[in-house]
Amino acid sequence: MNDGDEQLLRGRVYGHDHDDPDPGPRPGRTYAELVGGPLDGLLLDIHGWRTEEVDDGVALITELGRWPGGRALYDPRPGDPREPGPGVSCRFYYTGDTP
Template sequence: MNGDEQLLRGRVYGQDHDVPNPGPVPHRTYATLIGGPLDGLLLDITGWRPEEIDGGVALSTELSRWPGGRALYDPRPDESRTPGPGVSCRFYYSGDTP
């Protein structure tokens, strides 16, 4: 694991690394990002409808194949989801896009 990857682990996507508490907070719902440049980050999906979760995400990152591009993450349709706050599902890396 390189330094960038260590910096990201356990942090919520979109939170700056120098924020006093860049980790998850109570009463929010998260997806864990698995694989790719954002491996180990949590994505806040609080308030997302099931069809929004099913659609996956394209997340901006300087760590993708194309700096300033997007890393693509999708849930697996056969995995269960836990309703309510905390980590409810996982999104898996499926590639990069400029």
Template structure:
């Protein structure tokens, strides 16, 4: 993601808590996934839906 926006509209809070594994050709494993997680304890914006920041946490095949 590296500064890009990911539309998580429609995601449940539980899905956001688990983070996201996004397909990429640019990670450590071409054709694998880059893992992004919300930072623990970071506040989320109040309001309808879910809004938070995701941070890179690693790559997986």
């Protein structure tokens, strides 16, 4: 990933198009910040997820990983703080790629 790709991703919500006029977070929604890997700096909308779903982590489709069109794996770290309510409530850390 180059610097242009990184700038494009900062502050954007995963799944929103890069040319969306407002790709950032929406008021009243809950997000996980993605840390490391190809999606570093993106927010993932986890609004309405149960605790068990957050604990399971995610496999997110990306063209920026080791396998274009594959998935980047992100998981919460045990013991990391979680804030209830809207805004960024937790972090998911990059753990690898899968085809």
